[in-house]
Each structure stands twice: as structure tokens, then as C-alpha cells.
Amino acid sequence: MTDKLSQSADKVLDHYTLFRQPEYAAMFEKKKTEFEYGHSDEEVARVSEWTKSEEYKAKNFAREAVVINPTKACQPIGAMFAAQGFEGTLPFVHGSQGCVAYYRTHLTRHFKEPNSAVSSSMTEDAAVFGGLNNMIDGLANAYALYKPKMIAVMTTCMAEVIGDDLQGFIANAKNKESVPADFPVPFAHTPAFVGSHIVGYDNMIKGILSSFWGTSENFDTPKTEQINLIPGFDGFAVGNNRELKRIAGEFGLKLQILSDVSDNFDTPMDGEYRMYDGGTTIEETKEALHAKATISMQEYNTTQTLQFCKEKGQEVAKFNYPMGVTATDELLLKLAELSGKPVPASLKLERGRLVDAIADSHTHMHGKRFAVYGDPDFCLGMTRFLLELGAEPVHILSTSGSKKWEKQVQKVLDGSPFGASGAAYGGKDLWHLRSLIFTDKVDYIIGNSYGKYLERDTKVPLIRLTYPIFDRHHHHRYPTWGYQGALNVLVRILDRIFEDIDANTNIVGQTDYSFDLIR
Numbered sequence: 001m002t003d004k005l006s007q008s009a010d011k012v013l014d015h016y017t018l019f020r021q022p023e024y025a026a027m028f029e030k031k032k033t034e035f036e037y038g039h040s041d042e043e044v045a046r047v048s049e050w051t052k053s054e055e056y057k058a059k060n061f062a063r064e065a066v067v068i069n070p071t072k073a074c075q076p077i078g079a080m081f082a083a084q085g086f087e088g089t090l091p092f093v094h095g096s097q098g099c100v101a102y103y104r105t106h107l108t109r110h111f112k113e114p115n116s117a118v119s120s121s122m123t124e125d126a127a128v129f130g131g132l133n134n135m136i137d138g139l140a141n142a143y144a145l146y147k148p149k150m151i152a153v154m155t156t157c158m159a160e161v162i163g164d165d166l167q168g169f170i171a172n173a174k175n176k177e178s179v180p181a182d183f184p185v186p187f188a189h190t191p192a193f194v195g196s197h198i199v200g201y202d203n204m205i206k207g208i209l210s211s212f213w214g215t216s217e218n219f220d221t222p223k224t225e226q227i228n229l230i231p232g233f234d235g236f237a238v239g240n241n242r243e244l245k246r247i248a249g250e251f252g253l254k255l256q257i258l259s260d261v262s263d264n265f266d267t268p269m270d271g272e273y274r275m276y277d278g279g280t281t282i283e284e285t286k287e288a289l290h291a292k293a294t295i296s297m298q299e300y301n302t303t304q305t306l307q308f309c310k311e312k313g314q315e316v317a318k319f320n321y322p323m324g325v326t327a328t329d330e331l332l333l334k335l336a337e338l339s340g341k342p343v344p345a346s347l348k349l350e351r352g353r354l355v356d357a358i359a360d361s362h363t364h365m366h367g368k369r370f371a372v373y374g375d376p377d378f379c380l381g382m383t384r385f386l387l388e389l390g391a392e393p394v395h396i397l398s399t400s401g402s403k404k405w406e407k408q409v410q411k412v413l414d415g416s417p418f419g420a421s422g423a424a425y426g427g428k429d430l431w432h433l434r435s436l437i438f439t440d441k442v443d444y445i446i447g448n449s450y451g452k453y454l455e456r457d458t459k460v461p462l463i464r465l466t467y468p469i470f471d472r473h474h475h476h477r478y479p480t481w482g483y484q485g486a487l488n489v490l491v492r493i494l495d496r497i498f499e500d501i502d503a504n505t506n507i508v509g510q511t512d513y514s515f516d517l518i519r
Contacts (some may be wrong), residue, residue, distance in 0.1 A: 051437025085259030088149030232298030235467025321381030401426030
């Protein structure tokens with residue numbers, strides 16, 4: 001590195017400018033040649049080109065021992081997200097401090113909102129002797145310092161490997177007066193080495209409901225006209241939960257969202273710090289036992305919870321991320337059936353406006369080929385909507401997708417001529433998707449921020465429409481569910497299509513024959 005540096009107090013450069021300066025370029029080259037011992041540029045280019053072939057694709061799909069960039073996160077993230085949808089609830093991670101730091105930052109980077117959680121700070125001694133003392137001290141400190149209305153306990157890999165008994169530990173902590181005997185401390189076993197964030201979400205929702213419903217003194221109380229609704233793990237929850245409330249208001253329904261994170265992940269900057277904001281209250285959670293029905297917006301996020309609700313005598317219904325015309329129709333018809341009320345005229349007008357918008361834009365959507373990845377329910381909902389738009393979903397991939405899910409997606413594809421070239425891939429990751437895109441090209445990728453590396457590699461544009469979105473801001477504030485949400489999604493897709501047309505037709509006198517003002 002030279003003595004004269006580009007960076008100084010008088011000339012502050014951002015990192016993407018700073019690291020292009022001569023001294024840094026020389027440093028990176030020296031690091032590469034003297035320390036990394038890499039292959040030649042020619043060899044790297046040769047192998048890179050080979051990885052785009054059908055031969056490599058066959059080898060890629062044959063691998064069993066490694067997962068590369070999966071379309072999922074781990075169970076405790078889902079459990080933490082679920083817990084933060086209840087009023088005054090502090091997530092308590094039974095594990096190391098590093099684990100809870102990861103979960104918190106993962107959610108913070110998407111929602112651009114701080115979220116509170118604590119851990120039992122397990123270290124080497126706890127791994128040998130168990131984490132009981134950490135639980136006793138941790139609950140006492142969390143209760144005294146942060147004054148929550150409920151503490152929701154979840155586990156990490158370490159606690160699960162050594163087999164810590166959460167129910168027994170919590171009972172012992174209460175006996176030691178860490179928290180009052182009647183203070184709610186629901187829990188869920190969420191081993192991070194199996195399942196995914198949607199499984200962790202399901203485990204925690206069931207754990208919280210079980211803690212209040214399992215010992216209810218009013219279990220025989222007649223069912224009310226209330227309808228419970230469980231959103232599932234949803235990166236657009238701020239916008240979607242509020243949209244669900246608005247739809248319920250149009251119906252005049254008594255709709256109770258179980259785990260409502262819309263306020264907690266969208267707190268205002270008004271001079272008041274809110275460690276907890278909004279959420280389903282404890283009283284509302286208790287009363288939800290007596291609702292006539294519970295609806296899940298995401299089937300694969302709530303398999304255990306819906307079965308538990310059914311066992312409590314409730315009617316249950318499940319959807320797969322209700323995005324688009326048909327999916328919203330089905331949701332509104334179910335709400336009408338359960339409530340005995342007709343679909344409001346105001347919502348019928350919204351439907352007509354969405355259909356009109358689709359008609360206005362169908363020429364730009366028709367025949368466009370898409371790769372879609374993410375959670376199982378999102379992929380199902382997105383596939384259905386793309387088919388409604390006249391687009392062609394070609395590669396639909398979900399690491400958390402099961403054989404049952406694959407059959408569901410295939411049935412949707414088979415129901416439309418636009419799905420003829422489509423296929424579902426459950427249990428696969430983004431490195432599999434890379435092979436699929438290189439060997440069977442698409443026009444656009446729909447997924448989360450991790451797809452930007454696919455975009456760079458394959459030169460196929462990415463549209464960010466699911467969790468997590470780290471490198472863009474505020475998408476989570478806009479709904480994707482219902483007719484209004486579908487319109488937002490349509491606009492997002494169309495904007496990217498038009499931006500690409502402009503980018504590819506902007507050379508004066510050469511390509512600007514289609515640089516149109518009106519489209």
C-alpha cells in the first residue's frame with residue numbers, strides 16, 4: 001500500500017468507491033497471489049462455464065451430503081417472530097448469546113426495526129452440566145429488567161443436543177421465584193438443525209396457545225362468532241396484517257389475528273421508545289379458544305397448530321398465501337361462509353379494479369418465464385397468480401417443500417396452459433436453481449435478497465417479493481394479500497419489466513427504437 005491514502009478526513013469515500021482506489025486494488029491482488037493460492041483466471045473461467053452445462057446439472061442434482069444456499073432459515077427465527085406478535089412478549093432463547101444475536105439481526109435487517117430478545121447465555125459448562133441454572137437466572141433477570149407481560153422460551157442446537165427439559169426447567173425457575181407462579185412462560189422446542197423457520201413458527205404458536213387453552217377453565221363455553229386468523233411467517237406482515245384487518249372491517253367481522261406483529265415491526269419515531277408494541281393480548285389469546293373457527297393463511301406454517309385447534313372443537317381452514325384474484329376469492333368466500341355475511345360490495349369493486357389492471361398489462365406479462373423460490377406457501381400463491389397474469393412459472397423451488405407440496409404445485413400448473421413447462425422442486429436449494437436457470441433460461445427470478453447472487457451470475461433480473469429482503473427498504477409495509485396486495489405485486493413485476501426494456505433500448509441511434517415514452 002502506498003504512503004498516500006485515498007481516504008482522509010478531508011476526503012471521505014464510501015466503501016464501494018474507496019476499495020477501487022489504486023492502493024486497495026494492489027492490496028487485493030497481492031492477497032490473491034500470495035495467500036489465496038487460487039487457480040488461474042483461465043481455469044476459473046473454464047470451470048465456471050462447465051457449471052452451466054447439462055452435465056454439471058446432473059451432478060448437482062445428484063448431490064446428497066451438502067446444502068448450498070437453502071431457501072430457509074432455522075427454527076428459532078420463526079419462533080421468535082411468532083412470539084413477538086403477542087403483546088408485551090419477550091422472546092427468551094435458551095442457548096448462547098451468539099445465537100440470539102443472529103436471530104435478532106436477521107429480523108432487524110428485513111424490517112429495519114429493532115426487536116428485543118434475550119438468551120440464557122449458555123457456555124461450555126452448561127453444555128456439560130445442563131442449562132437449568134442459566135434458565136433460573138435468565139428468567140429472573142429478564143422479568144426484573146424488561147418487565148414483559150409474557151416470556152416465550154425457545155431452544156437452540158446446544159440446548160436440544162444436551163436434551164434440556166424446558167417444562168421442568170421453567171417449573172424449577174418458578175419454584176425458585178425467578179418469576180411469579182402465575183406468570184405466563186410458554187415454550188417450544190425449536191432445534192435449529194432440523195426443520196426451518198416455518199416449523200419453528202408453528203411450534204411456537206402451538207406452544208403459546210397450548211399454555212392458555214390447555215388449562216382453560218371455560219373449555220365448555222359455547223363457541224362465539226369470532227374467527228381466528230393465523231398469518232404464518234410472512235415478511236410482508238406489516239402490510240398484510242393491516243390489510244386483513246381492513247377486509248374484516250369491510251365485512252363487519254369479529255376477526256382475531258393470533259400473533260399480530262404489524263405494530264411491533266413498524267414502530268413510529270416520535271420520541272418514545274417502545275420495547276414492545278401492539279400484538280395480540282393475553283386476554284384475546286385466551287378468548288380465542290372459544291372462536292367458531294381458525295383460519296391459516298399459510299398451510300405449511302401451521303400444520304400442528306391447526307390440528308390442535310381442530311381438537312379444541314374449532315372449524316379450521318387453510319390457504320396458501322392468498323395472492324391474486326382466485327386466491328382472494330376463495331378467502332372471501334370462506335369468510336362469508338363462516339360469518340353468514342355476503343361479500344361486501346366494496347371488496348367486489350376492488351376485485352374488478354384488479355381484473356381491469358391485469359387486462360391493461362397482459363401484453364407485457366404474457367409469455368414471460370419466471371423462476372420462483374421461497375417458502376412452500378409463498379411459492380404456491382405466487383405460481384397461481386403468475387398463471388392468472390398469463391405468465392409462465394417454469395422453475396418453482398422450495399427447500400422446505402415436501403412431496404405433497406410438489407403435487408399441489410403440479411396440480412396448479414396442470415390447470416393452466418401457461419403451466420405446461422413448469423415443474424416444482426421440493427427440498428432443493430439455490431445452487432440447484434442456478435443449474436435450472438442456466439440450462440432452461442427464464443426471463444425473471446422471484447424470491448428474496450439472496451437471489452441477487454443468482455442475478456449476477458445468470459444475468460436474469462431478480463424481483464424481491466418474499467422474506468428476507470435485506471438490500472431494499474420498506475417493502476414489508478405494503479400488502480401482497482387480497483386484491484389490493486395483488487395489485488401491488490403486479491406493479492412491482494411490471495416496473496422491473498419496464499426498467500429492463502428501458503435499460504436495453506437506451507443507446508441513442510442504435511437501440512432506442514423501443515425507448516418509448518408510453519407503454
